[in-house]
Amino acid sequence: MEKLRRLKTAESEKISHLDYFNIAISVDCVIFGYDKNELKVLLIKSDLEEFAGAYSLLGDLIRTDEDLDTASYRVLKERTGLDDVYLEQVHAFGALDRHPSGRVITIAYYSLVDISNHKLQLDTNELHWHPVHTIRKLAFDHKLILDTCMNRLQTQIMERPVIFNLLPEKFSLRELQKLYEEILGTELDRRNFRKKIAVKDWLQDLDEMESNLSHRPGKLYALKKEFRHKSVNA
Amino acid sequence: MEKLRRLKTAESEKISHLDYFNIAISVDCVIFGYDKNELKVLLIKSDLEEFAGAYSLLGDLIRTDEDLDTASYRVLKERTGLDDVYLEQVHAFGALDRHPSGRVITIAYYSLVDISNHKLQLDTNELHWHPVHTIRKLAFDHKLILDTCMNRLQTQIMERPVIFNLLPEKFSLRELQKLYEEILGTELDRRNFRKKIAVKDWLQDLDEMESNLSHRPGKLYALKKEFRHKSVNA
DNA sequence: AATTTAATGTGTTGTAAATACATATTTGTA
């Protein structure tokens, strides 16, 4: 507030014109989860009459005392109770008509959470996990935002060890491969996939096996500690 | 304005709280040019006393009636007179203390212009081209923004035909290679470089030769028409 | 006119990475 007062009184004529503060700014989070071999995204029923019945991403206006990453962490925390998740800024969306209630520019983030680990209070606040592939339309420009984040996710998982944020701590190579296939939308050769993963040297062999399966169990792996949670926000 | 009135009167209590409009939002453009075998960036002397003597990127607050891309095109047009340039959104920066005059969130763009083609009125408005490699510090967080855009540029030139926006319409392979080397900061093998470019199939052989050189002239090429100016702004 | 200079314009070969593909092994279950 102190800063803003300085800005409005003492500063250049451009900045002080109140018109420029008539743009609101928000963050929207594309929260990906993985469950039952499906990539899912966390959506909420839109509360705007313009979009009655439609779902939207989780977002909120940015407060004057928090930076962009903090705002998206807050949204995530408030909505899901999670605070140890992967978050990455993707793109700013600012089309004039993107919000029916006025001019709102939004900064989109995607985040990755391990569904199995967490029980969200889903029903209480109309939050639901939706299979990404079944989503045809969303409120606002949120389908565009979802698609943009999905593209980003696809390129990121090939380059950096982010995908593990969707999995439980211990997982088999089969589970990992299934997840890659689900995100990329392709089938992968098991032998070549394992070679590729081996080369990256991301995984630690836990000397444990899967259990409670009706077939031969696979070894369990975990992401090496040094790779955990390294967000790149510029 | 009409929209905003609706927003402030009829809409949800969150959005209508005036506090949320106390954040200003701007665009900043990292305008790259290429001249005399050097990659340059267009800077302006900062007009804030906090940064007396320091240079800053070109930017402006976003108007309520223009979207993000439009705002950055406008900045470019107003400052340089150019309107046929390559522009790409890179990242949003929103640290609390990034602007000494108040809370300003900025969306950073990079753009590529062909210096030789254009005579800017540089001196009149304190605009100058600075060799990118010599820049140590800038006003605000603009050095961070510059570095972020530079990284993006480096990855983009390998993947998509954007680099040609820095060159005149006709160019030799030697000129192209020099530019790649300047941006990537490495030396490239001429034979391998030409093979790589040939595979991408971006270029049209013009059946013309360089002239006015004191050595053997090379063939001239142009970017194929179908690749010209395809910005990807999500 | 011959020579020098400085660049252009290819081609080959070796190495590393990506792909395609098949068989033996382990566990739980009928």
Added chain:
DNA sequence: TACAAATATGTATTTACAACACATTAAATT
């Protein structure tokens, strides 16, 4: 104990990348 279902792994082939050398052209110089 035979079967179903998945694990675990190796090799041959193709493709991409890197390293490298020589003949050619035009202009400037002698």
